[in-house]
Every structure is written in structure tokens, then in C-alpha cells.
Amino acid sequence: MFQALVNPDRFMAFSRWAAPLLGVIALVLAAAGLVLDFQAPPDYQQGYTVHIMFIHVPAAFMSEFVYACLGVASFLSLVFRHALATAAARAAAPLGAGFTLLALITGSLWGRPTWGTWWVWDPRLTSVLVLFLFYIGYMALEAAVEDEAKAARAAAILALVGLINLPIVHYSVVWWNSLHQGSSLLRAGGPAMPAVYLAPLLLMVFAYMAGFGALWLVRIRGEVWRRRAAVLAMRAVA
Amino acid sequence: MSGLALIFRRELALSWAGGGGPFLALGFYIAMASLLPLALGADPARMASVAPGFAWLVLALASLLSLERMFERDFEDGALDLIALGPAPLEMTALAKGLAQWIAIAAPLALLAPLIVTALGAPMRLAPIVVICGLVGGLSFCFLGGVGAALSLGSRRGGVLIALIVLPLFTPPVIFGAGAIEAFGVGLDWRTPLLLLSAYSLAAVALCPFAMAAAARNAIS
Numbered sequence: 086m087f088q089a090l091v092n093p094d095r096f097m098a099f100s101r102w103a104a105p106l107l108g109v110i111a112l113v114l115a116a117a118g119l120v121l122d123f124q125a126p127p128d129y130q131q132g133y134t135v136h137i138m139f140i141h142v143p144a145a146f147m148s149e150f151v152y153a154c155l156g157v158a159s160f161l162s163l164v165f166r167h168a169l170a171t172a173a174a175r176a177a178a179p180l181g182a183g184f185t186l187l188a189l190i191t192g193s194l195w196g197r198p199t200w201g202t203w204w205v206w207d208p209r210l211t212s213v214l215v216l217f218l219f220y221i222g223y224m225a226l227e228a229a230v231e232d233e234a235k236a237a238r239a240a241a242i243l244a245l246v247g248l249i250n251l252p253i254v255h256y257s258v259v260w261w262n263s264l265h266q267g268s269s270l271l272r273a274g275g276p277a278m279p280a281v282y283l284a285p286l287l288l289m290v291f292a293y294m295a296g297f298g299a300l301w302l303v304r305i306r307g308e309v310w311r312r313r314a315a316v317l318a319m320r321a322v323a
Numbered sequence: 324m325s326g327l328a329l330i331f332r333r334e335l336a337l338s339w340a341g342g343g344g345p346f347l348a349l350g351f352y353i354a355m356a357s358l359l360p361l362a363l364g365a366d367p368a369r370m371a372s373v374a375p376g377f378a379w380l381v382l383a384l385a386s387l388l389s390l391e392r393m394f395e396r397d398f399e400d401g402a403l404d405l406i407a408l409g410p411a412p413l414e415m416t417a418l419a420k421g422l423a424q425w426i427a428i429a430a431p432l433a434l435l436a437p438l439i440v441t442a443l444g445a446p447m448r449l450a451p452i453v454v455i456c457g458l459v460g461g462l463s464f465c466f467l468g469g470v471g472a473a474l475s476l477g478s479r480r481g482g483v484l485i486a487l488i489v490l491p492l493f494t495p496p497v498i499f500g501a502g503a504i505e506a507f508g509v510g511l512d513w514r515t516p517l518l519l520l521s522a523y524s525l526a527a528v529a530l531c532p533f534a535m536a537a538a539a540r541n542a543i544s
Contacts, residue, residue, distance in 0.1 A: 222488040
């Protein structure tokens with residue numbers, strides 16, 4: 086399937102129906118997930134704030150998943166110099182930054198009632214914040230270099246440097262945390278999640294993934310159209 | 324190899340030419356340190372508790388200052404094109420540039436750091452570990468910074484852009500360096516964070532020249 090999509094025309098034909106289809110799937114899954122979510126009983130400790138989890142956890146998962154997509158697309162763009170891979174990398178970055186920001190904001194809103202504070206310098210929170218900065222750096226670099234092809238390659242190199250660094254950042258922050266504070270407000274390993282929560286959570290994760298797929302395809306299509314328009318404009322001038 | 328030595332000597336000479344070598348970074352370091360008591364209040368106990376971490380963080384920031392000159396000048400006057408055409412691979416040139424940056428900027432900063440830490444009220448006995456962390460971590464700062472400098476070639480917003488790209492990459496060395504200094508201060512195991520810092524720096528020295536060369540090639544293509 087991937088081989089076939091390398092051809093931009095075939096990609097455009099495929100994404101034309103795949104993008105709306107994924108969007109509909111995302112809406113259906115999200116609706117089902119939210120219905121199940123609101124039928125679930127309030128948590129015995131967290132009360133109704135547990136509902137934030139169904140928005141927050143998928144966003145946090147997507148923030149890393151999208152960076153992996155960005156890394157793979159950047160690698161393909163650097164090695165094979167394929168225009169679609171370049172467009173895919175460029176299109177993924179703002180979406181990833183959006184998911185990361187959503188995870189940070191909903192996490193903060195969730196932290197206030199449950200932990201009693203908007204923000205803790207906990208390893209997970211800190212590394213998600215650094216991930217957000219990676220996205221910002223990527224987008225800033227891509228926007229700042231004037232030559233578009235050069236900007237794309239420079240940004241791809243940065244994405245790969247970031248891909249190597251993200252695990253190191255994560256483990257260094259975990260190590261830092263174990264040095265600085267022994268007790269954490271967040272105790273992992275509470276009771277395993279009951280099915281009433283797990284089912285809507287999984288539905289929401291799949292909804293987010295489908296939604297990301299739809300938006301990503303739309304943005305790549307936009308990128309392809311933009312380039313075609315630029316080529317037409319150049320021809321008209323020449 | 325002699326070509327590499329030539330480039331290395333050229334870079335060292337250039338870092339002193341028209342800009343005063345490390346004095347810009349050193350001046351920034353001293354100025355930032357003198358602002359700390361103004362912001363926090365001059366209570367010695369309070370300053371002493373934050374001095375090592377603050378001095379380490381500002382050292383990282385000060386090493387950002389002269390990154391812009393690492394590639395930009397050669398890029399603008401065309402020297403980078405000539406170097407790329409020459410027999411030495413661009414990766415070697417990037418390595419030489421990183422090492423020259425380390426000797427010209429990071430080493431003076433590392434030597435100044437114990438003075439700053441002590442002046443801010445931390446105990447004198449921290450001095451050796453601060454110098455060692457400054458020298459070892461300086462390798463990371465110079466080589467990661469070099470990647471940022473090479474990537475931002477051809478943009479019109481060099482300095483701030485480099486900082487934005489590079490600072491998230493500084494997370495591990497900042498953590499390990501501060502951890503080593505703090506552990507040394509309270510008598511805990513400081514070797515582990517220092518070894519982690521060394522490992523990160525060595526990996527940066529090994530890998531960053533490839534990223535720098537790829538970025539430089541992209542800019543001059």
C-alpha cells in the first residue's frame with residue numbers, strides 16, 4: 086500500500102476518500118467513547134474528574150505517536166528526498182504540537198483537583214514539556230529558513246536529532262526526579278483499571294488516532310495543492 | 324590530518340578576531356551572576372542553596388552566545404563553500420570547529436565557574452567538580468550548539484532561533500551536571516551523574532559532526 090502511495094497522483098486519489106472516512110470513524114469512535122465514559126461511575130477517589138482522563142491520556146499518547154510519525158517522515162524525506170514525505174513531516178508538526186499542548190492543558194486541569202496543584206515537576210510532565218519545546222523548535226526552524234527546500238531538509242535533520250534525544254531526555258528527567266524528590270504526589274500502580282474505564286479510554290485513543298490520520302491527510306493534501314499552485318504561478322510568470 | 328589541524332588553528336584564531344574571543348561569554352556570565360542577588364535578595368543562606376545550580380544553568384546559557392559565529396561568518400563570506408570543496412570531509416571540519424569552540428569558549432567559562440559559584444556563597448570545595456563538569460559538559464554544549472548553528476544557516480533570525488532549537492537538547496547535560504555538583508556538595512555519589520554527563524558529551528562529539536555537516540551541506544547546496 087505504501088509503495089502505491091509514493092505516487093502523488095495516487096496519493097491524492099486515495100486521500101480524497103480516506104481523509105473524510107477517517108474523520109467519520111474518529112467522530113463515531115469519539116461519540117461511542119464519550120457515551121461509555123459518561124455511563125461509567127465516578128471514581129471512588131477522583132470523583133467526576135476522572136472524565137478528564139478520556140481527553141488527556143489519548144492526547145498524551147498522541148503527542149509521542151505524532152513525533153514518531155514526524156521522525157519517520159523526516160527520515161524518508163532526507164534519505165529518499167521524496168516530496169510527499171517532506172510534506173508529511175511538515176504537516177505533522179503543528180498537529181503534534183497541538184496534541185502536546187492539549188495534554189499539558191488537560192493534565193494541568195486534572196492536576197488541580199486531584200493533586201492540589203496545577204503543575205508538578207514530575208518526570209512525565211517535564212518530558213512532555215520538553216517534547217513541546219522540540220515541536221516549537223522544529224516549526225520555528227522550518228519557518229525561519231527562507232528557501233523552502235532547505236528549510237525542509239534542515240527541519241528534517243533537527244527532527245532526527247530530536248528523535249535520538251527524546252529517550253535520553255526522558256531517562257535523564259526520570260533520573261533527575263529520583264535524585265530530587267523521593268515522594269511524589271502521583272503514585273503509580275494503584276488498582277488496575279476496571280473495564281468500565283478501559284473500554285471508553287481505548288475507544289478514545291482510537292478516535293484520536295483516526296482523527297489525527299484524517300487531519301494529517303488533509304494537511305498533506307493542502308501541502309500538495311500549495312506546491313502545485315506555486316508551480317503554476319511560476320509557469321505563469323515565466 | 325594536517326588540513327584538519329589547519330582548520331582547527333584557523334577557528335581558534337578567528338574566535339579571537341573581532342569579538343574578543345571568550346570575553347563576551349565571560350562578561351555575560353559575570354553580569355548574570357551579579358543579577359542573581361538583586362533578584363533573590365542577598366540573604367547568604369538562600370543564595371548558597373541555589374548558587375551551584377544557577378551557576379551551572381547560566382554557564383549553559385553563556386555558551387549559547389557565540390554559537391552564531393561558528394558557521395555564519397564562513398557561510399556569508401563563502402569560506403564554507405571552499406572548505407566543502409576541499410579534500411577534508413565536512414564532518415572533520417565540523418569536528419574541528421566544535422573542538423575550537425570548546426577551547427575558545429567552553430574552557431574559559433568552566434574556569435570562571437568556580438569563581439562565580441564561590442562568589443554566590445557556595446562552599447569553596449565545590450570548585451574542582453564545577454570545573455570538571457564545565458569542561459565535560461562544555462563539549463555537549465559546543466557540539467549540540469554547533470548543530471543548532473549549522474541548522475539555522477540561511478535564516479534571518481540566527482541567535483534566538485539557535486537558542487530555541489538547542490535549549491531543549493541541553494536538558495540531559497544540564498540535569499547530569501547539576502546532579503553531579505549537588506551530589507558532590509552533600510557527599511552523595513557524584514561519579515554516576517558525572518559519568519552520565521561524560522557519556523552524553525562523548526556521544527555528542529561522535530554524532531553531532533555528522534548532523535552539522537549535513538546541515539552545512541544543505542545550506543550551501
